[in-house]
Amino acid sequence: MIDKSNWSISKHTNQYIEDTFLPFDEALDFALNNSKKQNLPPISINAVEGKLLYMLTKLKDAKSILELGTLGAYSTIWLAKALPKDGKVVTIEHIEEYAACAQENIDHAGLTDTITIKTGDALKVLPQLNETFDLFFIDAHKEEYIEYVEHAIRLSHPGSVIICDNVLRNGGVMQEHFAKDYFEHLAKFNKYLAGNPRLESTILPITLPLKDRDYVDGMSISVVK
Numbered sequence: 152m153i154d155k156s157n158w159s160i161s162k163h164t165n166q167y168i169e170d171t172f173l174p175f176d177e178a179l180d181f182a183l184n185n186s187k188k189q190n191l192p193p194i195s196i197n198a199v200e201g202k203l204l205y206m207l208t209k210l211k212d213a214k215s216i217l218e219l220g221t222l223g224a225y226s227t228i229w230l231a232k233a234l235p236k237d238g239k240v241v242t243i244e245h246i247e248e249y250a251a252c253a254q255e256n257i258d259h260a261g262l263t264d265t266i267t268i269k270t271g272d273a274l275k276v277l278p279q280l281n282e283t284f285d286l287f288f289i290d291a292h293k294e295e296y297i298e299y300v301e302h303a304i305r306l307s308h309p310g311s312v313i314i315c316d317n318v319l320r321n322g323g324v325m326q327e328h329f330a331k332d333y334f335e336h337l338a339k340f341n342k343y344l345a346g347n348p349r350l351e352s353t354i355l356p357i358t359l360p361l362k363d364r365d366y367v368d369g370m371s372i373s374v375v376k
């Protein structure tokens with residue numbers, strides 16, 4: 152029952168989708184709790200976004216995924232759950248403590264053979280990769296998104312899907328006076344995506360409850376031509 156005295160369109164919309172479409176999942180719940188216990192920052196995607204990544208992986212019929220920015224592997228586990236039995240995820244994280252916690256969460260989820268964590272700076276690890284991937288989820292250092300996508304294109308095939316998180320920042324990318332620091336990089340990044348002749352792209356807006364206020368962020372979705 153919704154308490155209308157404390158109405159938040161973001162909070163209640165997310166809660167409604169969760170209650171309606173997302174049954175309790177012990178492995179994902181463990182990943183969040185264990186990450187919290189080990190003091191990882193609470194900056195993973197939420198459950199509704201996780202289900203969106205899961206659906207996009209299924210729609211793409213992806214068998215191989217590259218993720219940048221593992222944290223505690225919450226998004227990684229969502230992605231891996233959508234794969235067929237022989238599917239693989241490679242995920243890159245530069246903080247060793249986070250990677251160690253992510254490995255515990257992956258092992259607990261029974262996905263040890265599906266997910267490989269590569270510990271290191273994404274821009275140092277990426278040049279070492281040569282295999283192609285069906286889907287990319289980019290959620291690491293926002294200022295390096297253009298370089299990440301350049302690598303993703305190199306590691307793609309026609310039809311590969313590239314998804315990047317946090318590309319709207321509550322309008323921060325649109326307003327000149329907000330367009331400072333990484334907002335400026337993200338604004339540049341969105342223009343880069345739109346103008347990239349190798350890609351067809353758009354942004355899916357996502358409403359989030361952040362510190363009890365409504366906040367609109369978004370994921371860019373690109374298909375490699």
Ligand SMILES: C[S@@+](CC[C@H](N)C(=O)[O-])C[C@H]1O[C@@H](n2cnc3c(N)ncnc32)[C@H](O)[C@@H]1O
Nearest residue numbers: 195196220222225226244245272273290291292
């Ligand atoms: C927003 S969190 C990722 C959340 C995760 N995708 C999820 O939803 O569960 C961003 C992660 O990227 C990692 N990261 C940031 N810059 C990085 C870099 N240059 N190379 C590798 N990892 C990086 C951070 O340490 C952090 O764990």
